[in-house]
Amino acid sequence: MIVGGGQIGAEELFSLLQDQDALPDEIIWVSSKGYPVCLDENPFANDLYTPSFSNSFFDLSAEQRSRYNAMLRDTSDGIQSNLLERVYQRLFFLTEVKRLPLKLSFVPVSKIAKVEEDAASKTFTASTVGFCNSDIPSLDQIILCTGFIQNDLTLLQGLGNYCDAGVTVREDFSIQPSCETSCRVFVHNGAKSFFGPADPNLSLISWRSAKIINSIAGEEIYKLRDDFSSMINWVFTPPEDMASNPTI
Numbered sequence: 001m002i003v004g005g006g007q008i009g010a011e012e013l014f015s016l017l018q019d020q021d022a023l024p025d026e027i028i029w030v031s032s033k034g035y036p037v038c039l040d041e042n043p044f045a046n047d048l049y050t051p052s053f054s055n056s057f058f059d060l061s062a063e064q065r066s067r068y069n070a071m072l073r074d075t076s077d078g079i080q081s082n083l084l085e086r087v088y089q090r091l092f093f094l095t096e097v098k099r100l101p102l103k104l105s106f107v108p109v110s111k112i113a114k115v116e117e118d119a120a121s122k123t124f125t126a127s128t129v130g131f132c133n134s135d136i137p138s139l140d141q142i143i144l145c146t147g148f149i150q151n152d153l154t155l156l157q158g159l160g161n162y163c164d165a166g167v168t169v170r171e172d173f174s175i176q177p178s179c180e181t182s183c184r185v186f187v188h189n190g191a192k193s194f195f196g197p198a199d200p201n202l203s204l205i206s207w208r209s210a211k212i213i214n215s216i217a218g219e220e221i222y223k224l225r226d227d228f229s230s231m232i233n234w235v236f237t238p239p240e241d242m243a244s245n246p247t248i
Helices: 005-016 043-049 053-058 062-071 081-097 156-164 202-217 239-243
Strands: 024-032 103-107 110-118 123-130 136-140
Touching: 005 024, 005 081, 024 110, 043 053, 053 202
Parallel strands: 024 103
Antiparallel strands: 110 123, 123 136
């Protein structure tokens, strides 16, 4: 059983298919998604990973940012299309050309609730919940490819009175303190709910670092172009000329 319908889950599946002399009888692939979703890498999706979009995203309300992040999930959490093609071609070769008794079962919109080990048979039983509510027994291996869940900065609760439980990140990536202080704490790669899908991604690490350094120094050590590389003007509030002339 492979648990997790993202890139790593697909890579593990492809790895299991390589040695045709040691194939499993059946591979069960459990995913919270409805099907193996392709990573959205079109040029306009890539524009979400620019300083321009991150700045525009920051200006939205908390509710809007949460809803928008959910819509943009497939730009970071999908499977690369060339890998999906290789997996499918390999499955076709093994089952249709070689006629090997290999079975791939996909369990959509489901998660693992519990795993129990049978010490005598050295196998596992996994309980799934979701579209498939079932106990799946006689599993030789369970491979977890579930990634991680960001903990919403709960690590910072140890800062005491510096910040409240609901952490607010400012435009320079510093935390909004809940008390009068000259100290500042900066968040690096931990503010997706404020800056969008690019925040935990390495693509903008130099831009984030430059903003933080400039803020610490109190001057522009690194000259930044926040509109750099963006092909789109992201409009969340109409520009003045558009608002005054709605026929534009």
